[in-house]
Amino acid sequence: xxxxxxxxxxxxxxxxxxxxxxxxxxxxxxxxxxxxxxxxxxxxxxxxxxxxxxxxxxxxxxxxxxxxxxxxxxxxxxxxxxxxxxxxxxxxxxxxxxxxxxxxxxxxxxxxxxxxxxxxxxxxxxxxxxxxxxxxxxxxxxxxxxxxxxxxxxxxxx
Numbered sequence: 097x098x099x100x101x102x103x104x105x106x107x108x109x110x111x112x113x114x115x116x117x118x119x120x121x122x123x124x125x126x127x128x129x130x131x132x133x134x135x136x137x138x139x140x141x142x143x144x145x146x147x148x149x150x151x152x153x154x155x156x157x158x159x160x161x162x163x164x165x166x167x168x169x170x171x172x173x174x175x176x177x178x179x180x181x182x183x184x185x186x187x188x189x190x191x192x193x194x195x196x197x198x199x200x201x202x203x204x205x206x207x208x209x210x211x212x213x214x215x216x217x218x219x220x221x222x223x224x225x226x227x228x229x230x231x232x233x234x235x236x237x238x239x240x241x242x243x244x245x246x247x248x249x250x251x252x253x254x
Contacts, residue, residue: 097152098128098191100168102142109139121178125144126151126164129180129187140189143168149193152201157216159203160224170219194249198231200224204249 099108111117111128119124128151130140143149149169154161170189177186203224206212222230224245227240 097150097154098139099150100139100142101148102105102138107138109133118151119139121192124127126166126193127176127179128193129177129193130170131187132191132193140170140191142193143170145254149191151193153228154206154217155221157212158218158221159206159212159233160218160221161203161206161229162227163201164194164195164198168193172208200227203246204252207249 097107098111099106099184101107109203111131113129113131118128121127149166149168151164151166152161153163168191171192172189176190180187180190188232223238224240225238225240225243227238228236228241233237
């Protein structure tokens with residue numbers, strides 16, 4: 097999901113792909129192709145007016161949700177567009193996002209809602225504990241976090 101802010105208020109639009117939705121340009125920068133959708137330009141107009149954006153990453157089957165806040169701008173740079181070429185097509189523009197914050201979202205709401213009842217496509221993703229361990233350079237006990245999560249969530253679900 098991509099959330100933006102503009103003169104008319106906020107806008108949130110789903111952004112999906114078969115595979116990664118963004119590419120990492122460097123440790124502080126992500127690139128997201130603007131693939132053709134419903135031909136509304138709300139998000140793009142908002143980015144031009146006010147670069148603040150939020151991303152919400154969800155993968156079917158995983159209760160881990162990652163959120164990113166930052167600022168964005170649009171580019172139609174030919175090299176950047178070529179980077180995302182699929183089946184001979186390129187996005188008209190690419191959204192470049194300067195990352196200010198990255199954090200995980202509590203999984204309880206997805207668990208309560210039974211959001212994922214189909215195929216689990218999250219097998220190759222890192223766990224919340226692995227992410228925690230990586231960003232804290234091992235100081236936060238990621239394995240212990242993962243091991244305790246199920247029981248902790250069950251006790252504090254509501």
